[in-house]
Amino acid sequence: MTRAKGERSLSGWAFLAPYAVAVVLLIAVPALLNVGYAFTDHTGLTRDPQFVGLDNVRRLADDAFLADSLEASLFHVALSVPLRLLAAVGLGLLLAAPRPGGRWFRTAVYLPTVVPDVALAVLFLWVLNPLYGPLNQLLGLFGHPGYTWLSDPTTARVGVVLMLLFPIGEGFVVVLAARRLLDGRLYEAAALEGCGPFGQLRRITLPLLAPVLVLLAVRDTILTLQVNFVPAYVLTDGRPANATLYLPVYIFDQAFEFSGFAYAALITILLMLITAAIIAVQLLAVRRWRVLR
Amino acid sequence: MTDGGGLRLTGLVKAYGPVRAVEGVDLDVPAGELVTVVGPSGSGKSTMLRLIAGLERPDAGMVAVGGQDLRDVPPHRRSVAMVFQDYALYPHLTVRENIMFGLRVRKVPKGEARRQAGAAAERLGIADLLDRYPDQASGGQRQRVALARALVRSPAVYLLDEPLVSLDAQLRLSTRADLLALHRQIGSTTLHVTHDQAEAMTMGDRVVVMDAGRIRQAGPPQEVYDAPADTFVAGFLGSPPMNLVPGGGVLGGAAGGTVGVRPEDLALDPAGPIEATVDAVETLGSEAVLLTRCPDGLRLAVRTPPRLSLRPGDTVRLRFDPDRLHRFDAAGRRV
Numbered sequence: 001m002t003r004a005k006g007e008r009s010l011s012g013w014a015f016l017a018p019y020a021v022a023v024v025l026l027i028a029v030p031a032l033l034n035v036g037y038a039f040t041d042h043t044g045l046t047r048d049p050q051f052v053g054l055d056n057v058r059r060l061a062d063d064a065f066l067a068d069s070l071e072a073s074l075f076h077v078a079l080s081v082p083l084r085l086l087a088a089v090g091l092g093l094l095l096a097a098p099r100p101g102g103r104w105f106r107t108a109v110y111l112p113t114v115v116p117d118v119a120l121a122v123l124f125l126w127v128l129n130p131l132y133g134p135l136n137q138l139l140g141l142f143g144h145p146g147y148t149w150l151s152d153p154t155t156a157r158v159g160v161v162l163m164l165l166f167p168i169g170e171g172f173v174v175v176l177a178a179r180r181l182l183d184g185r186l187y188e189a190a191a192l193e194g195c196g197p198f199g200q201l202r203r204i205t206l207p208l209l210a211p212v213l214v215l216l217a218v219r220d221t222i223l224t225l226q227v228n229f230v231p232a233y234v235l236t237d238g239r240p241a242n243a244t245l246y247l248p249v250y251i252f253d254q255a256f257e258f259s260g261f262a263y264a265a266l267i268t269i270l271l272m273l274i275t276a277a278i279i280a281v282q283l284l285a286v287r288r289w290r291v292l293r
Numbered sequence: 294m295t296d297g298g299g300l301r302l303t304g305l306v307k308a309y310g311p312v313r314a315v316e317g318v319d320l321d322v323p324a325g326e327l328v329t330v331v332g333p334s335g336s337g338k339s340t341m342l343r344l345i346a347g348l349e350r351p352d353a354g355m356v357a358v359g360g361q362d363l364r365d366v367p368p369h370r371r372s373v374a375m376v377f378q379d380y381a382l383y384p385h386l387t388v389r390e391n392i393m394f395g396l397r398v399r400k401v402p403k404g405e406a407r408r409q410a411g412a413a414a415e416r417l418g419i420a421d422l423l424d425r426y427p428d429q430a431s432g433g434q435r436q437r438v439a440l441a442r443a444l445v446r447s448p449a450v451y452l453l454d455e456p457l458v459s460l461d462a463q464l465r466l467s468t469r470a471d472l473l474a475l476h477r478q479i480g481s482t483t484l485h486v487t488h489d490q491a492e493a494m495t496m497g498d499r500v501v502v503m504d505a506g507r508i509r510q511a512g513p514p515q516e517v518y519d520a521p522a523d524t525f526v527a528g529f530l531g532s533p534p535m536n537l538v539p540g541g542g543v544l545g546g547a548a549g550g551t552v553g554v555r556p557e558d559l560a561l562d563p564a565g566p567i568e569a570t571v572d573a574v575e576t577l578g579s580e581a582v583l584l585t586r587c588p589d590g591l592r593l594a595v596r597t598p599p600r601l602s603l604r605p606g607d608t609v610r611l612r613f614d615p616d617r618l619h620r621f622d623a624a625g626r627r628v
Contacts, residue, residue: 185381188348189442193395194369203394207385 092175113169153243298449329497565612
């Protein structure tokens with residue numbers, strides 16, 4: 001009995017091993033090294049980096065680029081997370097019910113998620129082109145002169161958010177699945193009470209989906225602080241006027257363009273702390289909801 | 294008689310694609326009557342309730358409550374409340390909020406809604422559960438919450454869709470009594486759907502037997518039991534069901550038709566005309582049921598006193614009361 005148990009747990013560890021080894025080698029060790037490098041003068045090429053105490057931390061305080069970068073990232077999260085969530089939830093709920101052609105719409109919503117970031121970004125270079133891009137032409141139909149999207153700081157940020165509004169397939173699928181798990185009788189009972197579609201959304205669907213929505217918000221915050229790297233690089237390269245110099249872009253620039261590897265390591269830690277802080281605020285805000293117990 | 298809150302169904306038809314769920318149902322339930330609707334799964338009982346509640350639109354026919362045609366009346370404007378089989382309580386709301394839900398949707402002020410919810414809960418003996426969530430209540434308590442939710446609407450007609458099916462046997466018995474008491478108190482028109490014939494027989498002023506979307510028979514329980522309108526009703530009501538003998542056989546000839554006899558109308562008698570072998574003995578404590586087989590392969594169930602010490606394989610002779618035979622024609626209708 002004990003022996004069989006021992007063998008079983010042994011085989012469990014054996015199955016876990018490949019993943020565990022990879023996590024340790026590719027994530028845990030580099031993360032620890034990253035913390036160590038953050039307090040050295042490592043340039044990325046230094047053979048023997050020296051410990052420099054809090055020098056890098058002091059540098060954070062009066063780094064004007066970092067201030068721009070922080071602002072760009074926070075602007076992006078504040079606009080992108082709610083809009084992406086709204087799109088995923090809205091489309092998920094609209095397309096959850098079986099209806100003719102539904103599967104084509106669902107596929108269409110998921111499709112941009114399959115497209116590689118770089119390809120989508122190149123596509124958006126065309127979409128946002130001020131002279132022949134479809135977006136400005138569309139605005140033109142309504143008599144609007146259009147924007148010089150990527151050369152104005154604000155519209156450049158909005159352009160990146162617009163692009164990232166499309167790859168929302170994962171959140172969409174989660175909402176779709178969660179909605180389909182809700183008991184149809186709850187809606188019939190509500191209909192009998194005179195609760196219309198909007199009331200059902202407010203009184204039943206959203207409260208019951210709340211745990212899923214919180215999860216998606218947390219996940220999207222983590223994701224959004226990082227995935228804007230590719231669009232920013234392809235669309236704007238951090239410009240104009242550092243408007244899209246998001247933290248991942250700045251970290252990359254510091255580490256591999258300006259030979260500031262140690263400093264970049266420190267900003268990485270900062271990015272992680274900011275992510276954690278935003279998530280903490282989100283969880284505190286929804287703490288009173290019963291569904292999260 | 295003016296049927297203040299009576300229910301009338303006329304020629305009700307509902308099909309889902311090729312499946313005809315309800316096929317021409319006519320039913321008249323006077324105000325204050327409790328009618329049980331019984332039938333096998335898929336007989337159209339639940340669809341009928343959904344048509345009355347307004348969750349489905351009939352393909353043809355009419356639903357009227359208190360003489361008013363409900364064709365174009367949306368569900369929430371019908372004076373009809375429905376209790377679902379699995380109660381359909383909102384898991385994210387407390388018992389109180391569940392009961393108040395409909396009142397709040399109808400813009401009843403919060404204080405008044407709370408008062409009414411409290412009163413309904415008091416009435417059903419769940420006042421101490423008001424601040425709990427449905428998953429913190431037992432099956433029987435949840436069932437009462439669902440009833441309270443119907444109660445606060447003070448509807449003319451209550452529709453109960455298998456309200457006892459999720460309860461264990463003992464609780465089912467006591468809840469059955471409670472439901473009856475409540476019905477007597479409120480005096481509302483009630484349609485109680487069940488597939489449990491004991492429930493149907495004991496609770497209803499009248500019992501409606503449905504099969505394949507049609508009403509096979511409607512009437513007082515004893516009457517339906519004593520004089521089933523067709524072989525379906527004869528075979529459906531009663532446990533064990535009526536013995537049906539095509540052609541009459543040992544029960545006496547019936548050219549082309551069927552003759553039936555209830556297990557309690559057969560008796561052991563050494564001089565009886567029917568010879569049979571005991572297949573099995575089902576002991577129920579206060580009585581026993583013999584499952585027997587005649588030489589020609591016909592199976593007959595016989596209700597007997599307990600403790601007869603008969604064993605499978607024993608040969609017995611049976612007698613029947615000719616006045617208690619049921620005769621049906623070739624189409625299965627009572628003659």
